[in-house]
Amino acid sequence: MAIAGLLVHTLKENLEDVERQIRSMPGMTTYGIHQDQYVVVVVEAPSDQMETQVDRINNLEGVLTIYTTYVTVEDELSGTDDR
Amino acid sequence: MKITRREFIKCTAASSAFMAIGVPFSFAAAKDKNVDHWVKGVCRFCGTGCGVMVGVKDKKVVTVKGDPNNHNAGFLCLKGALMTPIIYSKDRVTEPLIRKNGKLVPASWNEAMDLVASKFKDAIKKDGPTAVGYYGSGQALTEETYLASKIFKAGLNSNNVEGNPRLCMASAVGGYVTTFGKDEPCGTYDDIDAATCLFIIGSNTSECHPILFKRIAARKQSDPNVKVIVVDPRKTNTARIADVHVAFKPGTDLALLNSMAYVIIQEELDNYRFHSKYVSFMDNKKNKLTFKDYQKFLEDYTPEKAEKITGVPAATIEKIAKIFAESSATTSLWCMGINQRIRGVWANNLISNLHLLTGHIGKPGATPFSLTGQPNACGGVRDTGGLAHLLPAGRLIKKKSHRNEVEKLWGLPQDSLNPKPGYHTMAMWSALAEGKLKALLVLCTNPAHSLPNLNKYVNGMKRKDTFIALIELFKDAETVKYADVVLPPAYWCEREGVYGCSERRYALVEKAIDPPGQCKPAVDILIDFAKRVGVDPKLVPYKNSADIWDEWRAVGRPTTYNFWGITRERLRKESGIKWPCPTEDHPGTDIRYVRGKDPNIPKDHPNKYHFYGKPDGKAVIWFRPYKAAAEEPDAQYPFVLTTGRVIDHWHTGTMTMKVPELRRSFPKAYVEVNKKDAKKMDIQNGDNVLLETRRDKMVFQARVSDVCRPGLVFVPWFDANLLINKLTYDAIDPGSKQPEFKICAVKVSKA
Numbered sequence: 080m081a082i083a084g085l086l087v088h089t090l091k092e093n094l095e096d097v098e099r100q101i102r103s104m105p106g107m108t109t110y111g112i113h114q115d116q117y118v119v120v121v122v123e124a125p126s127d128q129m130e131t132q133v134d135r136i137n138n139l140e141g142v143l144t145i146y147t148t149y150v151t152v153e154d155e156l157s158g159t160d161d162r
Numbered sequence: 163m164k165i166t167r168r169e170f171i172k173c174t175a176a177s178s179a180f181m182a183i184g185v186p187f188s189f190a191a192a193k194d195k196n197v198d199h200w201v202k203g204v205c206r207f208c209g210t211g212c213g214v215m216v217g218v219k220d221k222k223v224v225t226v227k228g229d230p231n232n233h234n235a236g237f238l239c240l241k242g243a244l245m246t247p248i249i250y251s252k253d254r255v256t257e258p259l260i261r262k263n264g265k266l267v268p269a270s271w272n273e274a275m276d277l278v279a280s281k282f283k284d285a286i287k288k289d290g291p292t293a294v295g296y297y298g299s300g301q302a303l304t305e306e307t308y309l310a311s312k313i314f315k316a317g318l319n320s321n322n323v324e325g326n327p328r329l330c331m332a333s334a335v336g337g338y339v340t341t342f343g344k345d346e347p348c349g350t351y352d353d354i355d356a357a358t359c360l361f362i363i364g365s366n367t368s369e370c371h372p373i374l375f376k377r378i379a380a381r382k383q384s385d386p387n388v389k390v391i392v393v394d395p396r397k398t399n400t401a402r403i404a405d406v407h408v409a410f411k412p413g414t415d416l417a418l419l420n421s422m423a424y425v426i427i428q429e430e431l432d433n434y435r436f437h438s439k440y441v442s443f444m445d446n447k448k449n450k451l452t453f454k455d456y457q458k459f460l461e462d463y464t465p466e467k468a469e470k471i472t473g474v475p476a477a478t479i480e481k482i483a484k485i486f487a488e489s490s491a492t493t494s495l496w497c498m499g500i501n502q503r504i505r506g507v508w509a510n511n512l513i514s515n516l517h518l519l520t521g522h523i524g525k526p527g528a529t530p531f532s533l534t535g536q537p538n539a540c541g542g543v544r545d546t547g548g549l550a551h552l553l554p555a556g557r558l559i560k561k562k563s564h565r566n567e568v569e570k571l572w573g574l575p576q577d578s579l580n581p582k583p584g585y586h587t588m589a590m591w592s593a594l595a596e597g598k599l600k601a602l603l604v605l606c607t608n609p610a611h612s613l614p615n616l617n618k619y620v621n622g623m624k625r626k627d628t629f630i631a632l633i634e635l636f637k638d639a640e641t642v643k644y645a646d647v648v649l650p651p652a653y654w655c656e657r658e659g660v661y662g663c664s665e666r667r668y669a670l671v672e673k674a675i676d677p678p679g680q681c682k683p684a685v686d687i688l689i690d691f692a693k694r695v696g697v698d699p700k701l702v703p704y705k706n707s708a709d710i711w712d713e714w715r716a717v718g719r720p721t722t723y724n725f726w727g728i729t730r731e732r733l734r735k736e737s738g739i740k741w742p743c744p745t746e747d748h749p750g751t752d753i754r755y756v757r758g759k760d761p762n763i764p765k766d767h768p769n770k771y772h773f774y775g776k777p778d779g780k781a782v783i784w785f786r787p788y789k790a791a792a793e794e795p796d797a798q799y800p801f802v803l804t805t806g807r808v809i810d811h812w813h814t815g816t817m818t819m820k821v822p823e824l825r826r827s828f829p830k831a832y833v834e835v836n837k838k839d840a841k842k843m844d845i846q847n848g849d850n851v852l853l854e855t856r857r858d859k860m861v862f863q864a865r866v867s868d869v870c871r872p873g874l875v876f877v878p879w880f881d882a883n884l885l886i887n888k889l890t891y892d893a894i895d896p897g898s899k900q901p902e903f904k905i906c907a908v909k910v911s912k913a
Contacts, residue, residue: 081823082168084175086183086237088379110176116383119179121172130810130827133240143379143403144368147243148236149178149227151171151196 081126084149085133087118093141094118100139106132171196178227181236201674202229202737204661205242206301206654207812209534210371211663212238213737214245216655216674223249223655223675232669232737233351239372241812244821249653249675251820253636256679259648266648271680271690274647278603279694281629281646285600286318291580293600295322295590299607300330300536300543301813303659303671305707306684307538307548308714310605313688316572317697321559321584322599324550326607327539328587329614332898333501334532335544337510340897341518341782343775344722345544345556348754349493349529350665350740354378356527359389359489361482363415363513364499364904368399369809371533374495379403389485393418394499395804395871396834406482409871412802413791413905414472416505418479419512420788421468424460425483426519432487433521440771441518442778445785459785471788487520491527498535498806502904507897508786515783524756524771534664536813541662545723546714550584554714555721559583571717573700586899588613588892595622601629603691605684606651608634610641611814614901615857615892616885620644633684639816640882651684652677659685659707660733666751668728669738685710719744722762722774755781791905792893795873799855799907801839805879805886806904815880831881833862835910836874840866843912850913853877855906858888861913875910 089097098118102109110119124132129150137145174196197217205212213232217225226245228236258274259266269277285293296314298307302325311323338345354360354377368375382388382403392404393415401407410418426432443451445459465476472479486492494517500509514530522528534540547554557564565579585593591613593599613619623630623644632645635653642648656677662668677683685707692702704710708730718741719726725741727748732739740750744761753759755773763772773781795802807813810824818824833851835843845851851864853875862877862884870876877886891906 082171082175083243084177084179086179088376088383091383108172108176110179113180113183116380117183119176119183121175121179123168123172126822127826130823134827144372144375144399145240146179146237146372146376147240148181148238149175149225150240150243150246151175151225 080123081129082151083122083129083147085120085122085136086146086148087120087136088116088143088146089118090141090143091115097139097141101136104132104135178236181230197224201655201672203655203671203674204537204663204669205238206245206537206817207241208371209536209539209664210234210373211537211661211667211669212242212373213669214238214242218674221675229737233665233667234373237373237376239809241810241818241824244823245654247822248817248820251636253638253820254678255634255637255648255650256681257650258680261646266642266645274649275690275694278631278647278691282601282695285629289600291318291320292322292584293598294318294320295324295585295599295602297590297602297604297607297609298323298325298543298548299605300325300327300534300539302538302542302606302684303707304538304542304546304662304668304714305659305710306605306688307542308546308554309685309688309702309704309710310603311546311548312572312701313692313697315553315579316574317692317701318695319580321550321580321582322590323548323584324587324590325543325548326609326612327536327543328549328900329612329903330498330535331501331532331539331544332900333503333506333510333895334534336507336895336898337514338532340507340784341511341514342755342773346540346666347529347531347664348524349531350752351377352752353493353527353529353531355381357381357491357493358385358387358527359391359485359492361391361393361486361492361494362400363393363494363496365495365497365533366394366396366398366400366806367495367533368402370497370535370807372809374533375400389489391482391485395874396876397869406478406485408474408478408482411473412804412874413503413794414788415500415503415509416512416786417463417468417471417788418474419509419516420460420463420786421465421479422483422486423515423519424463425465425480426487426516427457427460429484429487431484432519436521437519437783439769440773440780441783442780443785444782451785456783456785463788486516491525492517492520492522493527494530495533497533499904501900502902504792504893504895504902505786505789506895506900508784508789511784511786514781518781518783524753532664537663538661540664540666541660541668545662550586555718555723557721567720568717588894588899588901591619591622594628595619595625597625597627599628601631603631603633604641605633608639608641608814608816610644611639611882611885612887614887614890614903616887617858618892633687636816638882640814640885649687650679650681651687652681656681657683657685657707660711666740667738668725668733668741670730670733672734683707724762792902793891793906795907799909801908801910802874803853803855803889803906803908804874804876804904805890806876808878808880811878811880813880815882818880828878828880831862831878831884831886832865834865834867834870834876836870836872837866837868838872839910840864843910845912852911852913853889854909855889855891857891860884860886860889875908
């Protein structure tokens, strides 16, 4: 399992929709809308699904881009390398 | 309330996001309990140079987050946030390796270094100092490049000192030096926040510099009057936020930029007071001409004439020229699309021309700003003079006065430095292929993946009578296949040193953990090399990289780069400082060439602007005619092939392919084909497509979209299994010697 902190940069007119849709996705916790342009999101996902999850957000209407502010990989260091 | 460890981590993740946008987040649980301590650093990837905080627990790096005090204000892109697994990759080289009977086998440091030294000494003895060379990188630390350059130029009398930055931003250097007399941008990233027009040409900022794109997007969001113009033959993700996207015909940028200048003058939107006082006009023969001559020169580039060359409607050229000139503050951003061209220097000049013509320079939000691809190309290679024609801090090898000054600073006898510039990058690899260059030390870069027209140069690397010593992190890097000795370096936060990013900002990467196995800091490897190869010990008196930094500060001090005030102590305390910074109490410089802003200009200077890089204090508007690409499409090879990056991979992918999340998002290279072209050739998404150039051919899976304009295909170049550089062309800009990676002719067919 990996945990990532994200800022989802969104067009003003789509902000509420984007926040609601992210909230309904499994493994996502939203922490509100900020400065009329950002949704703060924490994603929990098995690391092999992390990018699929992030892609789902990226494909929402009005999402300009996603910034990752934090990813923990501590669990994976002691776990297996999937290469 | 009892909080689980998992919730602690979630709160930490959320708090980092809040910190990035400056919102207080007072979760009691948000303390970093999963980290023993944080160590300050700089991201290992692109030239944006984001500040990072490296979280260490039990002497291992467990996480990376954005540094809230650096320019990125706590933000990181996905690549930057995922650096940790790279450190612990099983593919790390952790002991010296020597090639015996065709196979790389472990050896002691002593045996490996003795072998390297003997090969270099033999080559020098037999063929002189020009038979040896160094090929470095914009990924190496400043101290590493400064030291390597000094060892070769001063210690071995060989100016064969080059590096990957030649492939990446040599044309930007040429552009700045010819226009302003001095290298490096005059503005900073802060200009993005103040600009009312962002003119982005030849840069997919969104994927290649995501954190700067964030600033551009935030700027546009904050003020609906801010205009974004994206000029790119591909409709990239960057173009998504553009007010105007101009998909011009590849290789016609010079005509387009000249035509914009024509419109600006025709519409009387030029700043006559500014350019009549601070600008000289010059043609390619360096004749000083007049504004009237310039107008006459531009008559070949009326929007109607330019439309025929560029494929851009005349009305669009007029529109973007007007937005550029009429906005209150215009910042231009460009990158490899402009630099990796056969006339990259000229293209750089023409962008600066527009700024000098309109006076969009030296004011917050108004600047011509070149972006770089590597984390330390600017600070490490450009500034320290880590190229074959340069000496430290903007000095030139061919200038006697510059050589003499450096000889004095380095304690060398007068006139002892070699006055002849060494091989530039492509000449260096050709010389190796021809057997003229016998021994090469390569640090922190992967030329067997990154050079254009690879087959030609890889054949040279395979020669039995030449010797390549490679300081390389990963066993699976392409160049390892051709190395005779591989030396294991300490990676990123396993040692300490300075990175200097695109905005003249020097920041310290501090040591967070010990390197694995027998890995050593490259500075230690270079000092050891110097001693064994017989360099005068007085030239390398350093105990560590901090000693080298202090010498470099002194060497830069007599120049307009002067960063004497950026001491190691300040770098430890602060998250980067922008030069010039002459004293320890100087805050650093945001705007160059302006009185009151640039410490190089006396406060009582009569003029507001002073382009001190030029003898007359005037910047130059150059008359640069349109020139097509070296290899234009024709009947036999009717498409244009261009290459570039994707958001999740960086450079040759040796690092990002080690991160499962990144590797999975882009596991292999593909070819992007325009929908209309695909229809004509009956190519569907996922079909195999054969690309064939005059150099080689290769099959890629198709991604059909409207990203490329018709007639253009794009392939990302990170994939070691699909080396697109076997197909690219190695024609170079005669000024900057930078190859034209961005354009070659290709045949496209369904495989």
